[in-house]
Amino acid sequence: MNKTELPRQEQALKGRDEAMRVPKVHFVHRQHSLQAPFPDGLQTALFGLGCFWGAERKFWQLDGVYATAVGYAAGYTPNPSYEEVCSGMTGHNEVVLVVYNPDVISYQQLLKTFWESHNPTQGMRQGNDLGTQYRSGIYYASAGEAELAEHAREAYQQQLRLSGLGDITTEILPQPTFYYAEHYHQQYLAKNPGGYCGLGGTGVALD
Secondary structure: OOOOOOOOHHHOOOOOOOOOOOOOEOOOOOOOEOOOOOOOOOEEEEEEEOOHHHHHHHHHOOOOEEEEEEEEEOOOOOOOOHHHHHOOOOOOEEEEEEEEOOOOOOHHHHHHHHHHOOOOOOOOEEOOEEOHHHOEEEEEOOHHHHHHHHHHHHHHHHHHHHOOOOOOOOEEEEOOOOEEOOHHHOOHHHHOOOOOOOOOOOOOOOO
């Protein structure tokens, strides 16, 4: 299996019915739940931008973010394990679920963090991390979010070209089912401050 090519649905691993067991509360925002139901008025966003350890930290640091979680999405295999996702045979991406208060932080601000925190021109990899699970992705929950994501992509593409960088490869798709990753992945870099983070931006700002 070529890890830079997505499998067909009939090739994907079978998976399982049981969801991963994860902690009840966020390791950083300790009074906040890691799973739904979330308080009224909060919204969720879903992004893929490389290894989810570093990606999650980018978002939990933002004011207005209630909680974050890492998991798998945009593939075929139900409730996959980390090893299965790394095999390239699930079609899933490593993603971050962001639960946020839109009265404090906007979806546009989340998109700015998304674009500036990784290199969205690299296809099926991010830095030295190679594989379909490291692809860049925005998974929108509404037509309004889709429009904002497309507009931001066009604006960022212009900035990247001015800096001599290539075409954006980010997929922008309707929000798929989110499957929580194993408990030890949740807020990994808060639990392991010296842990690996292969995330690196382009240095180009989204104005």
